[in-house]
Amino acid sequence: MTxxxxxxxxxxxxxxxxxxxKAPRVSTQLTLTDRIGAIKVRWGIGRMSYxxxxxxxxxxxxxxxxxxxxSANYKxxxxxxxxxxxxxxxxxxxxxxDGVNVWCSAGKGTFGTEEIVRRVQLCAxxxxxxxxxxxxxxxGAPGVSAHEVRRRCGFRVEYGPVRAEDxxxxxxxxxxxxxxxxxxxxxxxxxxxxxxxxxxxxAKYALLLSAVFLLLGGLGAGGYxxxxxRTTGVExxxxxxxxxxxxxxxxxxxxxxxxxxxxxxxxxxxxLVFAAGPGIYSLLGNGLATSWLHAATWLALAPALxxxxxxxxxxxSTFTSLSGVQREMRYALPMQAAxxxxxxxxxxxxxFVA
Amino acid sequence: MRYLESAVTLEFLPERCxxxxxxxxxxxxEVFRIxxxxxxxxxxxxxxxxxxxxxxxxxxxxxxxxxxxxxxxVLNGMVAGTEPTCDCSGNSSCCG
Numbered sequence: 383m384t385x386x387x388x389x390x391x392x393x394x395x396x397x398x399x400x401x402x403x404k405a406p407r408v409s410t411q412l413t414l415t416d417r418i419g420a421i422k423v424r425w426g427i428g429r430m431s432y433x434x435x436x437x438x439x440x441x442x443x444x445x446x447x448x449x450x451x452x453s454a455n456y457k458x459x460x461x462x463x464x465x466x467x468x469x470x471x472x473x474x475x476x477x478x479x480d481g482v483n484v485w486c487s488a489g490k491g492t493f494g495t496e497e498i499v500r501r502v503q504l505c506a507x508x509x510x511x512x513x514x515x516x517x518x519x520x521x522g523a524p525g526v527s528a529h530e531v532r533r534r535c536g537f538r539v540e541y542g543p544v545r546a547e548d549x550x551x552x553x554x555x556x557x558x559x560x561x562x563x564x565x566x567x568x569x570x571x572x573x574x575x576x577x578x579x580x581x582x583x584x585a586k587y588a589l590l591l592s593a594v595f596l597l598l599g600g601l602g603a604g605g606y607x608x609x610x611x612r613t614t615g616v617e618x619x620x621x622x623x624x625x626x627x628x629x630x631x632x633x634x635x636x637x638x639x640x641x642x643x644x645x646x647x648x649x650x651x652x653x654l655v656f657a658a659g660p661g662i663y664s665l666l667g668n669g670l671a672t673s674w675l676h677a678a679t680w681l682a683l684a685p686a687l688x689x690x691x692x693x694x695x696x697x698x699s700t701f702t703s704l705s706g707v708q709r710e711m712r713y714a715l716p717m718q719a720a721x722x723x724x725x726x727x728x729x730x731x732x733x734f735v736a
Numbered sequence: 737m738r739y740l741e742s743a744v745t746l747e748f749l750p751e752r753c754x755x756x757x758x759x760x761x762x763x764x765x766e767v768f769r770i771x772x773x774x775x776x777x778x779x780x781x782x783x784x785x786x787x788x789x790x791x792x793x794x795x796x797x798x799x800x801x802x803x804x805x806x807x808x809x810v811l812n813g814m815v816a817g818t819e820p821t822c823d824c825s826g827n828s829s830c831c832g
Contacts, residue, residue, distance in 0.1 A: 489786065489804050490822065523762035523788035524802065541761055566764035568737060638737050693807045701765065702805030703785040704820060706740035711810055
């Protein structure tokens with residue numbers, strides 16, 4: 383079921399009439415493999431192969447009057463949906479969204495009017511059910527134009543709740559959502575689950591940068607030395623990795639409590655707090671010039687790095703706007719670059735002052 | 737949690753509104769509210785420019801420059817010299 387197939391619908395293509403019998407029946411119980419798959423996806427492993435064949439699926443023993451619930455062919459979206467349908471009869475219409483979740487694919491338009499109309503026709507949904515209603519997840523709305531869908535294939539789009547967990551209550555209430563069901567939340571748990579993939583995505587850059595610091599650490603007034611790598615190099619690499627991990631882990635967790643609205647500001651504040659400890663420690667250390675350079679390095683580099691890392695979390699957040707991010711980046715990017723260069727300058731100077 | 741409010745591009749033309757309620761229904765941040773059978777822009781600053789309201793307004797009473805509030809997408813666009821683009825074919829975190 384994880385193999386993508388462009389050519390046909392899982393329901394058996396356009397063989398009208400017999401679709402109901404042909405729709406694969408899916409379980410509402412997730413297997414161990416499903417759960418392991420979800421964990422792997424959270425860590426960015428095989429993320430894009432976590433797909434479902436688009437088409438019509440049956441949950442329980444659906445009849446002509448059973449609801450049709452629309453989903454994306456990202457297996458995590460699909461699994462969430464089928465899991466909450468335990469003990470119910472329903473149809474699931476899986477759209478082809480290139481294996482991307484509902485909200486993101488709606489933003490790109492792949493979860494959209496065009497694909498709904500196409501999939502409804504491919505799977506001959508009008509012959510499978512007697513009603514003319516599609517329940518579309520609310521977060522699909524950025525890509526779907528309900529009135530266009532109705533005009534083009536005769537199906538009325540009823541926007542369901544934001545979270546699949548609220549779907550049973552929504553269906554039981556006669557497809558009425560409470561205001562709470564319509565709001566997107568971004569609680570601690572929602573933020574924490576996003577941390578792993580953020581780290582995996584940024585890891586190669588962070589490791590590359592820390593390797594550069596490690597190697598540069600060998601430089602010194604007396605030439606290149608292994609001792610320099612072991613001391614200054616390791617310290618520099620640790621600074622980079624520490625700032626990356628700190629921004630990537632604590633940024634999302636502390637997001638609501640970090641000052642400022644711009645994510646880059648929140649990140650910079652976090653970096654300053656990190657750097658304060660080692661900075662003060664360096665100032666108290668021996669060798670006045672080196673200590674000052676050390677402290678200045680930490681105080682410039684750490685905020686630059688954490689600011690950039692946390693700024694990137696805008697993409698995973700649920701409330702940032704494109705205009706806002708563009709405005710933020712106009713001043714944040716030059717500042718981050720400037721502080722990074724200044725910090726690097728202090729660090730390199732430190733190598734030769736000792 | 738709220739983001740930079742003054743940057744929001746959302747515009748609403750109340751004279752075109754027929755009170756169908758779709759904008760209030762699709763908005764995940766309760767930007768619109770229905771009062772006396774008409775939509776009102778209740779919290780413009782909370783808009784994240786997803787574009788769901790404009791897309792589902794049959795009477796074109798709403799306009800917004802829709803897009804993803806994603807720094808990585810803006811960077812991608814800068815590098816490629818295009819509009820901001822979310823590279824969701826890769827392991828981009830925005831596709832969780």
